[in-house]
Amino acid sequence: MxxxxxxxxxxxxxxxxxxxxxxxxxxxxxxxxxxxxxxxxxxxxxxxxxxxxxxxxxxxxxxFPSDVSKLCTGDQMLSTVPFQWVTDMRNNMAAYGRSGVGAMVRSSAFLQQLFNVALFVPLGVVLRKAYGRGPFAVVAIGFAISLAVEVVQYTGNLGFYPCPYRIADVDDLISNTGGALLGWMIAPVALVVPTVPDPASSAAPLGTVTVPRRLVGLVADAMVVLVIAKLVLPPDPRWALGVLVLLRVVLPAVAGGMTVGGWLAGYRIRAVDGSRANPLRLAVREILGVTGLLTYATVLSPLIDMVRLDLVVMASITLWTFVLPVFLRDQRGWHERAAGTRAVLLERDRSRLSKQVLRT
Structure with a gap:
């Protein structure tokens, strides 16, 4: 079993x-x-x-039943007697001449009900621990879900089968609901289940420059570099890398944190306190970010020739630049934290955002 x-x-x-x-x-x-x-x-x-x-x-x-023709045998597929499992357990124990607690907990009827209770315990735990539901709500939700399951079973999976292949049992309804309530009772000790924050605490602060917006700016900068490299520069990729450094470090240092892509995407790079980011901060940000990754791939990787190190560097920079920030409220990658910088919306985008908020 x-x-x-x-x-x-x-x-x-x-x-x-x-x-x-x-x-x-x-x-x-x-x-x-x-x-x-x-x-x-x-x-x-x-x-x-x-x-x-x-x-x-x-x-x-x-x-699922393998032979549908054997389903409609005339057997009773609905049990409406509460706690019928207790009688079945006693009859089973008597038939085999068994008695005592050990025989009881090994009987199939007892194990079936224990399973039905355990099946709904996680539901009660999550409803209380993650969503803060009270005992009455947990009992109601557990009962409703269990009732829906029994109805589906009794109707042959809503008519998919000509007859039910599982017994619709009121004892299952009782056990499932009791399991949900038991889950509610033990939820405080379920340390692995987090409390789901409210929507206001879940959302990024208004005006945050999101990862997709910064990706748009990065792609735009990359397109500018590719066009310049194709039309003007020698075929050596290190020349294109130099243009990228000019575009992502030197230009922002002169233009108040602005790049071509940043202007198109509506953001600039500033220090954490909102002041102008100095060239050192911008350089650290780029060395630990995409520019550093491209520098490694263009200059260092051919010299080192270690595939495993290449994979580690690529995975690490991608993870802390684009993946981990998705989960953070301020959307800042580790390269930005190390440099003490953040992306801020341009005035035109802040004004547009403020108007949208006022309209809503």
Whole structure:
């Protein structure tokens, strides 16, 4: 019995891996569009619920019947007697001449109800710990979900099968609801489940220059460099690298943190306190960011010739420049933190944003 549950749970988890990969990008984009960043705790709870839901559905409905013609045998597929499992357990123990607590906890009827309780415990834990729901709400939600499952089972998966292949049992309804309540009771000790912050705390501050906006500026700068390199410079990539340094370090130092791409995307680079960023800060920002990565790839990598080091450098800079900032409220990468800089909106974009806020 335990082995069959484990195999079914494994099937559900594999389904989560497949479905999770399919919905990862859409959900991430939706999350980012709503909050201006991907809030880690919300993302963790969301994917945890997705994994739990798919595993639970697999345990409830799998395996599907292989021979549909054998379903409609006239057996009673609806049990409306509360705690019928207690009678079944006693009859089972009597049939085998067993007694005592040990025999009781090993009986299939007891293990089935224990499983039904355990199945809904995570739901109660998440509803209280992550979303702050009270006991009545948890009981109501657990009862509603369990009732929906029993209805689907009794109707042969909403008519997909001519007859039900799982018994719709009032004891399952009681056990599932009790499991949700038990999860609510033990939720305070569930340290792995984070509390989901409210939307105001989840969102990036108004006027934050997001990672996609900075990517647009970076791509625009790269296009300028490519055009200049194609039309003017020798074919040696180090010349293009020099133009990139001029465009990303020297020009911002002269133009108050502005690059061509930054002007197009509507932001400039400033010191953390909002003052003008000096050339040293701009240089550190670029050395630890994209310009440093391209310098390594163009100049150092051919000399060192170590593929593993190349992968480490590329992965590290990409991670702290573009990936980790997505989860942070201020959207600043580690290269910006080390340099003491941040991107700020241009006046025209701040004015437009203020007008939008007033209209809403």
């Amino acid at each position: 335990v082995a069959s549950y484990w195999e079914t749970a494994r099937t559900g988890f594999l389904a989560f891996v497949g479905v999770g990969l399919l919905v990862l990008v859409p959900l991430g984009l939706l999350h980012y569009w709503r909050f201006g960043r991907v809030e880690p705790r919300r993302a963790l709870v969301l994917y945890g619920l997705l994994a739990y839901g798919l595993v639970a559905l697999a345990l409830i409905f799998l395996p």
